[in-house]
Amino acid sequence: MSEALIELDRLEKVFRVRKRAGLLRREVSEVRAVDGISFRVRRGEMVGYIGPNGAGKSTTIKMLTGILTPSGGRLRVAGIDPARQRTALARRIGVVFGQRTTLWWDLPLGDSYQLMRRLYRVEPARFRANLERCVELLELGPLLEVPVRQLSLGQRMRGDVAAALLHDPEVLYLDEPTIGLDVVSRNKVRGFLRDLNREKGTTVLLTTHDLTDIEQLCSRVMVIDRGRLMYDGAFAGLSEVGESERTLIVDLAEERPAIEVPGARVVRVAGPRQWLTFPAARSAAPLVARVAAEYPLVDLSLREPDIEEVIARMYAAGWEGARSGGAGADGGSGVG
Numbered sequence: 001m002s003e004a005l006i007e008l009d010r011l012e013k014v015f016r017v018r019k020r021a022g023l024l025r026r027e028v029s030e031v032r033a034v035d036g037i038s039f040r041v042r043r044g045e046m047v048g049y050i051g052p053n054g055a056g057k058s059t060t061i062k063m064l065t066g067i068l069t070p071s072g073g074r075l076r077v078a079g080i081d082p083a084r085q086r087t088a089l090a091r092r093i094g095v096v097f098g099q100r101t102t103l104w105w106d107l108p109l110g111d112s113y114q115l116m117r118r119l120y121r122v123e124p125a126r127f128r129a130n131l132e133r134c135v136e137l138l139e140l141g142p143l144l145e146v147p148v149r150q151l152s153l154g155q156r157m158r159g160d161v162a163a164a165l166l167h168d169p170e171v172l173y174l175d176e177p178t179i180g181l182d183v184v185s186r187n188k189v190r191g192f193l194r195d196l197n198r199e200k201g202t203t204v205l206l207t208t209h210d211l212t213d214i215e216q217l218c219s220r221v222m223v224i225d226r227g228r229l230m231y232d233g234a235f236a237g238l239s240e241v242g243e244s245e246r247t248l249i250v251d252l253a254e255e256r257p258a259i260e261v262p263g264a265r266v267v268r269v270a271g272p273r274q275w276l277t278f279p280a281a282r283s284a285a286p287l288v289a290r291v292a293a294e295y296p297l298v299d300l301s302l303r304e305p306d307i308e309e310v311i312a313r314m315y316a317a318g319w320e321g322a323r324s325g326g327a328g329a330d331g332g333s334g335v336g
């Protein structure tokens, strides 16, 4: 079994916020941005870290990079306590924030990389090899002479991903790496990350609002809400937790009022077409057989639950009854 590279034990971050409470009085209130989160990420895993706005994702990432000091709990990244040994950790991790760049705005992209080489004291041969690889796979060749401020968002993002990898980090944190990118750039970045993980075994923690990123890249997803870990498991398992429904769409030979089939509910009728929903966990076979036996059927199709809807429903329900998806912090389907 591979080692845990990221370890969180009941990690907490509490912000104290001063609020005006009358003309002169100030009240101090507490925001529990991260409220006792525990998980382990093994070397080589690619894990999605998702949740609604204000859930505590960025705060977690900031603690993992050493920018913020935890208020409680324990945290280790590659055996290092990030807040105490931030410089030592910087050599082992790479960070990409989609919303802002780590590159020098007025310098050509290639010069930014040279500065980074010196900053991180990357050995020249290793730097050259990493740069060559990134330039080739992220198609940066024509951009090396271009000042960063002249790059398009997609070009700059590819430039930032390369910048985070020139010192061969073991762990890569990505915060919204595909935000605002067109389909071509998005696919390029995703493909690159997949190859990086496969070839170099880089461990990746990915925060994104685009669930396709997670679906295509991550075998495991963690969902947080209000500072707590609500789900840790396989992406596919999310729909079960969300108690979602599947939809059977039937085309009848003629228009009819809503048909009646036990275990399903007609939610829409449009001409001869009717939409029936039923619990996603149940097999569609008996339902299909019943409809076919009792009604003149022309065609039918099955629609799987939309994962974004499922997650929205989980958030809206305040996660009452949310369960682990079978890949908890210490092992399971999505881990290792």
Ligand SMILES: Nc1ncnc2c1ncn2[C@@H]1O[C@H](COP(=O)(O)OP(=O)(O)OP(=O)(O)O)[C@@H](O)[C@H]1O
Pocket (backbone or CB within 6 Å): 015, 016, 017, 031, 032, 033, 051, 052, 053, 054, 055, 056, 057, 058, 059, 060
């Ligand atoms: N420096 C700070 N001082 C006070 N409160 C803060 C601070 N930083 C974050 N918070 C609060 O902590 C909570 C978690 O914020 P965080 O930025 O980690 O959420 P997030 O999941 O990254 O959200 P988003 O998807 O919107 O980026 C929010 O309620 C936020 O207002």
